[in-house]
Amino acid sequence: MGPIGIFDSGIGGLTVARAACDLLPNESILYFGDTAHLPYGEKSPELIRKYSTRIALHLVNSGCKAIVVACNSASSNALEQIREAVGPNIPVIDMVHPVVEHLFQEEDTNCVGLIGTRATISSGLYSRAIDKHNLLGGVQINLLSRPTPLLASAIEEGFYNDTIPGAVLEAYLDDGYFDRVDSMILGCTHYPLVRKDVMKLLPVSVDVIDPPLIIAKTLKQKLIDNNILSTDEHSFRRFQVSDLTDNFRLGAQRFFGADIDLEEVELNL
Ligand code: DGL
Numbered sequence: 001m002g003p004i005g006i007f008d009s010g011i012g013g014l015t016v017a018r019a020a021c022d023l024l025p026n027e028s029i030l031y032f033g034d035t036a037h038l039p040y041g042e043k044s045p046e047l048i049r050k051y052s053t054r055i056a057l058h059l060v061n062s063g064c065k066a067i068v069v070a071c072n073s074a075s076s077n078a079l080e081q082i083r084e085a086v087g088p089n090i091p092v093i094d095m096v097h098p099v100v101e102h103l104f105q106e107e108d109t110n111c112v113g114l115i116g117t118r119a120t121i122s123s124g125l126y127s128r129a130i131d132k133h134n135l136l137g138g139v140q141i142n143l144l145s146r147p148t149p150l151l152a153s154a155i156e157e158g159f160y161n162d163t164i165p166g167a168v169l170e171a172y173l174d175d176g177y178f179d180r181v182d183s184m185i186l187g188c189t190h191y192p193l194v195r196k197d198v199m200k201l202l203p204v205s206v207d208v209i210d211p212p213l214i215i216a217k218t219l220k221q222k223l224i225d226n227n228i229l230s231t232d233e234h235s236f237r238r239f240q241v242s243d244l245t246d247n248f249r250l251g252a253q254r255f256f257g258a259d260i261d262l263e264e265v266e267l268n269l
Contacts, residue, residue, distance in 0.1 A: 001065055001228060001230050001232070002028070002062075002063035002064050002065040003027070003028035003029055003030040003062075003063065003064055003065070003236070003238070004020065004024075004027050004028070004029050004030070004064060004065070004066050004067075004068060004219065005030050005031075005032070005056070005059030005060070005062070005064030005066070005067045005068070006020065006029060006030070006031045006032070006067075006068040006070045007031065007032040007033070007034065007052075007055045007056070007059065007067075007068075007069065007070060007071065007074075008032075008033060008034070008070045008071040008074075008189055009033070009034050009035070009037065009038035009039055009040040009041075009071055009073070009074075009152075009156075010033050010034070010035050010038045010039075010152075010156045010190075010247070010248060010251070011033065011155070011156060011190065011193075011247070011248055011251030011252065012070070012071065012152060012155070012156070012188060012189035012190035012191075012193075013031065013033065013068075013070030013071055013189050014031070014033075014251060014252060014255045014256075015070075015189050015190075015192040015193065015212045015255075016068060016070035016095075016189055016211075016212045016215050016216070017029055017031050017068075017070065017237075017255070017256075018212065018255045018256070019212035019213050019215065019216040020068065020212075020215070020216045020219055021237065021256075022216070023213075023216040023217065023219075023220055024216070024219070024220055024223070024229075024230075025235065026229075026230045026231055026232050026233065026235050027223075027229075027230050027232075027235055028230070028232065028235040028236045028237070028238075029235075029236075029237045029238070030059060030062055030063075030064055030238050030240070031237070031238070031239045031240065031252075032055050032058065032059060032240045032241070032242075032265075033239070033240070033241045033242070033248050033252075034051055034055060034241075034242050035241045035242055035243040035244075035245050035247075035248050036241075036242035036243035037051050037242065038152075038153075038156060039117070039152050039153050039156065040071060040073040040074060040117065040119060041073045041116075041117020041118050041119045041120065041147075041149060041152055041188070042117070042118060042119070042149065043073075043119060045077040045078070045119070045123070048073055048074055048077045048078050048119060049077060049078040049081045051074075052069065052071075052074040052077075052078040052081070052082055053078065053081050053082055053085040054267050055267065056069075056082045056085055056086050056092070057085055057086065058265075058267050060086050060090055064090070065090070065228050066090060066091040066092070066093070066219070066222065066223065066226075066228065067082070067086060067090060067091070067092045067093070068092075068093045068215065068219055069082060069092065069093065069094045069095065070095065070189050070215070071095065071189055072095045072096065072116050072117065072120040072187050072188050072189060073116075073117045073119040073120050073188070075094035075095040075096050075120075075125070076096060076116075076119065076120045076123035076125040076126070077119055077120075077123050077125075079092070079094050079096075079125075091222045091223075091226055091228075093215060093218055093219050093222055095187075095189065095211060095215060096125050096126055096129055097129055098211075098214050098215055098217075098218040099185060099209065099211050099214055099215075100126065100129040100130055100133065102209070102214045103130070103141060103183070103185075103209075104133050104138075104139055104141065107183055107207065107209070108182075109141060109182050109183040109207070110139075110140065110141060110142060110182060111141070111142045111143075111144065111180050111181045111182055111183075112130075112141055112142070112143055112144070112181060112182075112183045112184070112185060113143075113144050113145070113146075113178040113181035113183070113184040113185065113202075113206075114126055114143060114144070114145035114146070114184075114185045114187045115145070115146055115147075115148045115151075115172070115173075115184070115185075115186065115187055115188070115191065115198070116145070116147065116148070116185075116187030116188045116191075117147060117148075117149060117152055117187075117188050118147040118149045120147075120187050120188065121145050121146065121147040121187075122147070126143060126145065126185070126187065127143055127145065130143050144177065144178060144180065144181055145187075146172065146173075146177060146178075148168070148169065148172045148173075148188075150168050151165060151168050151169065151172075151188070151190065151191065151194070152188050152190040152191075154168055155190040155191070155193050155194060156190065156247060156251075157247060158247055158250060158251070160193040160194050165194040165197045166194075166197040166200065166201075169194070169197050169198060169201055170201060173201045173202075174201065178202065178206075179203075181202075181206060182205065182206060182207065183206060183207040183208075183209055184198065184202060184206055184207070184208045184209065185209050185211070186198065186208065186209065186210075186211060187211075189211070189212070192210065192211070192212055195208060195210075236261070237256060237260070237261065238261045238263075239252050239256075239260055239261060239262040239263075240262075240263055240264070240265040241262070241263075241264055241265070242264070242265065242266070242267065243264065244262070244263075244264040248262075249262060
């Protein structure tokens with residue numbers, strides 16, 4: 001059975017890859033970081049679709065049995081195109097819908113905050129997914145969202161465990177816009193790396209949701225449903241990038257240890 005293909009613009013999706021490996025140690029992972037084209041959050045929907053479908057096809061052509069779009073910007077703007085490109089036999093897991101499901105099923109929330117890239121927030125996908133649930137009746141959730149565009153680039157540059165993300169977040173969050181929220185979605189896969197900085201700026205009662213774990217659980221369920229869960233005891237983790245940068249290498253080593261299988265790959269689809 002093939003590996004799970006996971007991709008993002010850069011290191012952010014590694015938060016999801018790490019959670020997937022921890023929950024599913026018998027699964028092999030092929031991770032693609034599109035470092036030549038980051039940040040996705042500032043790109044047009046058309047360009048995000050072009051990059052994302054190209055990577056998804058590359059992962060499927062490399063034998064991947066399922067795809068995790070470990071990027072909110074790509075999930076919000078390119079999901080339909082990715083699904084169309086890989087066809088009906090490859091399960092595709094996005095960042096948005098599992099988190100919205102989790103909100104309605106597991107969280108006791110009436111007002112949720114969302115921070116993410118400009119591309120994610122302006123796509124309106126979280127808002128549409130929440131509205132769809134609200135229309136079913138039952139629990140009603142109000143969404144307050146705001147783009148925090150500098151944050152992913154700062155993290156990609158290696159500024160985590162550092163004062164810079166805190167200062168960037170303060171500039172975006174200190175006007176009380178999120179005062180009413182009782183939970184907060186980290187709507188960019190880079191943001192779990194600065195989770196503590198986000199928590200510091202919100203009241204302690206706010207539940208800061210952990211999307212990587214939710215996505216890993218969703219992935220596990222999808223593999224079970226499709227009868228493609230691996231029992232392989234010799235699973236591997238392979239990392240590919242479109243531009244081999246020190247930032248990516250250091251990020252990947254932070255999550256997966258010094259001895260990683262990392263290569264630069266040019267996509268010519
Ligand atoms: N980590 C990605 C996301 O979840 C992309 C960040 C970026 O490249 O702007 O949106």
